[in-house]
Amino acid sequence: MVPVTYYITLSAVLFTIGALGVLVRRNPLIIFMSIELMLNAANLAFVAFANAHGDLRGQVFVFFVIAVAAAEVAVGLALIVAIYRSRRSINVDEMSSLKG
Amino acid sequence: MTVELILFIVLALVALATAVGMLISRNAVYSALFLVLNFATIAVFYLLLSAPFIAMAQVTVYAGAIMVLFLFVIMLLGGDQLAPSKALPWQRPLAFTLALLLASEAIYLLLFRGRPAGGIQPAGEIFGSPVNIGTLLFNSFLLPFEVTSVLLLVAMVGAIVLTKREKGEAG
Numbered sequence: 001m002v003p004v005t006y007y008i009t010l011s012a013v014l015f016t017i018g019a020l021g022v023l024v025r026r027n028p029l030i031i032f033m034s035i036e037l038m039l040n041a042a043n044l045a046f047v048a049f050a051n052a053h054g055d056l057r058g059q060v061f062v063f064f065v066i067a068v069a070a071a072e073v074a075v076g077l078a079l080i081v082a083i084y085r086s087r088r089s090i091n092v093d094e095m096s097s098l099k100g
Numbered sequence: 101m102t103v104e105l106i107l108f109i110v111l112a113l114v115a116l117a118t119a120v121g122m123l124i125s126r127n128a129v130y131s132a133l134f135l136v137l138n139f140a141t142i143a144v145f146y147l148l149l150s151a152p153f154i155a156m157a158q159v160t161v162y163a164g165a166i167m168v169l170f171l172f173v174i175m176l177l178g179g180d181q182l183a184p185s186k187a188l189p190w191q192r193p194l195a196f197t198l199a200l201l202l203a204s205e206a207i208y209l210l211l212f213r214g215r216p217a218g219g220i221q222p223a224g225e226i227f228g229s230p231v232n233i234g235t236l237l238f239n240s241f242l243l244p245f246e247v248t249s250v251l252l253l254v255a256m257v258g259a260i261v262l263t264k265r266e267k268g269e270a271g
Contacts, residue, residue: 010112010116059153070166
């Protein structure tokens with residue numbers, strides 16, 4: 001029997017790798033993938049706790065997280081395509097038009 | 101050392117290796133493929149945690165739909181290889197320090213300050229079955245479910261509007 005803390009530790013480490021990806025990479029597509037990795041780490045913790053407590057509502061919440069992530073990716077990738085059209089570049093360091 | 105523990109360790113190593121591979125790949129296409137593998141291993145974790153419905157949703161929505169969208173945009177923009185910029189030289193060491201801090205803090209809080217929650221139950225056929233999920237979803241969570249459908253519609257319209265070319269716009 002695997003203790004639930006193992007799953008939680010794995011989830012925490014995966015979340016950290018995702019956060020590190022957002023911090024160090026400059027490609028917005030990789031940053032988006034890192035965000036998806038963080039969402040997945042949170043989902044893993046949800047499902048592990050749902051199992052440990054014998055409560056299905058954790059799994060239902062993961063279902064909603066997956067639906068919201070799909071919407072988020074569609075809009076986010078559309079934004080990246082629109083930015084690429086207007087600036088011919090997707091480097092996040094160059095997206096500084098709003099800076100005063 | 102039970103079979104489940106060995107399976108967990110092997111899968112956890114694969115998940116960590118693919119996550120790190122996603123992080124350090126220079127080519128965005130490789131990153132996306134590493135992430136597909138990572139999502140697949142997490143789907144197997146869901147099966148071990150007796151959540152078969154979530155596991156299948158993970159494979160179809162994440163590894164299927166979302167990653168195909170990612171690969172499509174990567175190839176459309178040709179942004180698969182971006183030159184590393186040196187805008188902020190102190191950013192990288194600072195990021196690693198902060199990430200280490202976050203990991204130690206999260207693991208400390210989860211392991212030593214949280215309530216002990218026992219072990220993972222052996223995978224039951226009944227617990228996370230589509231029937232049980234559906235019953236809960238359409239009774240207790242009917243309103244959030246319907247709101248989710250509106251959210252997906254709004255996201256679809258938004259994505260189309262954002263990427264649509266204005267009339268007469270070149271390129």
